[in-house]
Amino acid sequence: MLLDVKGLDVRYGRTHAVKGVDLNVAEGEIVTVLGANGAGKTSLLRALQGAVRPASGTISLDGKELSAASPAARVASGMMLVPEGRQIFVSMTVHENLQMGVYLRSDGDVARDLEAVYDRFPNLAERRDMKASVLSGGEQQMLAIGRALVGRPRLIMLDEPSLGLSPLFVSRLFDLIVELNKSGISILLVEQNTTMALDVATRGYVLELGRVVIEDSAAALSTNTALTEAYLGGGNETSALTTTGAQA
Amino acid sequence: MLLLQQLLNGVMLGSVYVTVAVAFTLTIGVLNFLNFTIPTLFMLAGMIGWALAYWGLPFEMSGPLPWPMALAVGIVVSIVASLIVERFTFRYLKTRYGDSTEHAIPLVSSLGFLLVLENLVRIGYGTDAQRFPGPGADLTMNIGGIFVRIPQVVSLFLVILIVIGLTWLLKHSRIGRGLRAIAENPDAANILGVDTKRVVPIVFMLTGLLCGLAGALFAVNYGEVSPQMGEDIGTKAIAGMVVGGLGSIWGAVLGGLIVGLIEMLTIHFFGADTVQVAVWGLLLLTLFVRPQGLFGHNSIGKGKL
Ligand SMILES: Nc1ncnc2c1ncn2[C@@H]1O[C@H](COP(=O)(O)OP(=O)(O)OP(=O)(O)O)[C@@H](O)[C@H]1O
Ligand SMILES: [Mg+2]
Numbered sequence: 384m385l386l387d388v389k390g391l392d393v394r395y396g397r398t399h400a401v402k403g404v405d406l407n408v409a410e411g412e413i414v415t416v417l418g419a420n421g422a423g424k425t426s427l428l429r430a431l432q433g434a435v436r437p438a439s440g441t442i443s444l445d446g447k448e449l450s451a452a453s454p455a456a457r458v459a460s461g462m463m464l465v466p467e468g469r470q471i472f473v474s475m476t477v478h479e480n481l482q483m484g485v486y487l488r489s490d491g492d493v494a495r496d497l498e499a500v501y502d503r504f505p506n507l508a509e510r511r512d513m514k515a516s517v518l519s520g521g522e523q524q525m526l527a528i529g530r531a532l533v534g535r536p537r538l539i540m541l542d543e544p545s546l547g548l549s550p551l552f553v554s555r556l557f558d559l560i561v562e563l564n565k566s567g568i569s570i571l572l573v574e575q576n577t578t579m580a581l582d583v584a585t586r587g588y589v590l591e592l593g594r595v596v597i598e599d600s601a602a603a604l605s606t607n608t609a610l611t612e613a614y615l616g617g618g619n620e621t622s623a624l625t626t627t628g629a630q631a
Numbered sequence: 632m633l634l635l636q637q638l639l640n641g642v643m644l645g646s647v648y649v650t651v652a653v654a655f656t657l658t659i660g661v662l663n664f665l666n667f668t669i670p671t672l673f674m675l676a677g678m679i680g681w682a683l684a685y686w687g688l689p690f691e692m693s694g695p696l697p698w699p700m701a702l703a704v705g706i707v708v709s710i711v712a713s714l715i716v717e718r719f720t721f722r723y724l725k726t727r728y729g730d731s732t733e734h735a736i737p738l739v740s741s742l743g744f745l746l747v748l749e750n751l752v753r754i755g756y757g758t759d760a761q762r763f764p765g766p767g768a769d770l771t772m773n774i775g776g777i778f779v780r781i782p783q784v785v786s787l788f789l790v791i792l793i794v795i796g797l798t799w800l801l802k803h804s805r806i807g808r809g810l811r812a813i814a815e816n817p818d819a820a821n822i823l824g825v826d827t828k829r830v831v832p833i834v835f836m837l838t839g840l841l842c843g844l845a846g847a848l849f850a851v852n853y854g855e856v857s858p859q860m861g862e863d864i865g866t867k868a869i870a871g872m873v874v875g876g877l878g879s880i881w882g883a884v885l886g887g888l889i890v891g892l893i894e895m896l897t898i899h900f901f902g903a904d905t906v907q908v909a910v911w912g913l914l915l916l917t918l919f920v921r922p923q924g925l926f927g928h929n930s931i932g933k934g935k936l
Contacts, residue, residue, distance in 0.1 A: 434821055453826060454823075459824070464822050466819060466822060470819035471819075472811070472819065474811065482805075482808060483812055483820075483823050486808070486823050486825055
């Protein structure tokens with residue numbers, strides 16, 4: 384098992400945002416985590432990357448225990464989070480943003496890895512020396528993914544990457560996710576765009592109020608619309624355009 | 632001629648303000664925190680430098696040290712003091728009792744350090760101003776009737792070099808990118824592996840270096856140090872920083888120079904009593920007319936380095 388999470392709890396004072404979550408991602412898998420607003424998806428991913436300290440539970444990557452590790456150590460062992468709302472550095476250039484993706488590295492391969500990202504995203508290559516603030520929403524998402532990609536992670540975690548993108552960009556994004564997966568990167572995908580996410584995923588988890596309420600193959604979850612709708616508040620293919628509360 | 636001399640003096644005085652203003656703006660730009668210990672760090676370098684050059688090491692371990700060495704030690708003390716402040720106010724209080732957006736706690740505790748350190752120096756060396764045994768008056772050139780003191784020229788170039796070095800560091804080095812990332816979005820920086828615990832002390836180290844250097848330059852150029860020497864310089868540097876734009880390094884440079892020039896020109900035309908009115912009047916005017924300062928961006932806040 385690449386990522387193995389057991390009994391994870393996240394608390395913010397009195398709010399119990401993630402409750403005893405067990406979750407795993409095998410090498411080469413795309414696993415999706417679905418759930419309504421406030422279900423605890425972001426809290427889960429942030430705990431996995433080390434941005435919030437879990438109250439209890441264990442996290443291991445490829446058998447290596449990471450529960451107490453710093454975000455830096457998790458990045459070094461091959462985990463990368465593309466955070467909710469992209470969180471690119473708008474005061475920096477496109478190139479500097481990508482360099483932040485290899486902040487910890489100083490080996491000779493950095494230049495080659497940066498070029499590989501530019502090869503994948505020609506739009507970013509053209510705008511390499513421009514401030515990231517001039518990019519369109521879709522390009523900013525590409526930059527956020529590119530930034531996660533430069534370090535050649537083994538596992539990429541994406542937090543609602545389709546949020547706020549045009550339908551054209553959303554389908555390009557899901558194509559990209561499949562492509563990245565084919566190139567050997569395992570993916571943990573948090574989405575409210577249930578249909579698209581289940582289309583690309585192998586397995587899925589449904590979170591409700593911090594708890595895993597369903598865990599099944601993507602195919603089974605896709606056909607079980609009654610069940611998913613009950614937990615996802617009628618989440619469907621239009622949700623990418625209509626959901627709000629990303630910053631909630 | 633006298634006016635030209637005053638302009639030159641204004642630039643020289645301004646270069647001290649510039650160095651301290653850059654220290655203020657660096658902490659504000661990266662950590663969004665007004666570091667009140669800055670005037671004390673400035674004073675520490677001057678007073679320690681004086682004590683070593685006048686008395687020598689404590690407990691009569693040595694005779695008076697040569698003044699450049701004494702000032703070098705003063706600068707090191709100022710850097711160490713700054714790191715202690717980071718360790719015991721910023722990091723400790725912030726991680727223990729504040730959340731990451733809490734700025735009152737470091738602000739108040741840095742004010743506490745200001746008062747404690749300043750009064751410790753008073754207890755140790757008395758409150759009187761002391762003559763710094765620096766380079767003699769023979770290092771003065773007379774260029775067409777204008778007196779140029781060589782140490783001042785050297786320090787001016789030193790300040791320019793340091794500011795250029797600092798901008799280069801922020802713009803092109805990995806540490807600089809880390810600092811700017813924390814300044815703009817500490818959370819995203821953290822996720823990418825930028826360790827605040829390692830990067831924040833760098834800001835405090837640079838702060839100590841800049842303030843120590845400014846204190847040393849002041850001691851050499853004005854030949855006098857005292858436990859309260861940081862107060863006036865500190866407030867003027869804050870004024871310069873605000874005029875130039877919070878968080879902008881070149882803004883602090885320009886603002887510091889402007890304040891130095893205004894000070895000398897008001898002394899020249901209206902007398903010394905009007906200096907504070909002119910400087911703080913300029914600051915208030917700036918806040919009314921262009922609150923973001925000359926080089927500041929249109930939003931007041933973080934992430935502008
Ligand atoms: N920093 C925080 N401090 C306190 N409570 C928080 C914090 N972050 C999240 N919460 C709370 O934890 C719960 C889970 O929030 P979380 O952001 O993880 O949900 P989510 O599934 O990502 O929601 P969304 O779909 O809106 O992004 C919510 O009740 C939220 O209010
Ligand atoms: Mg979320």
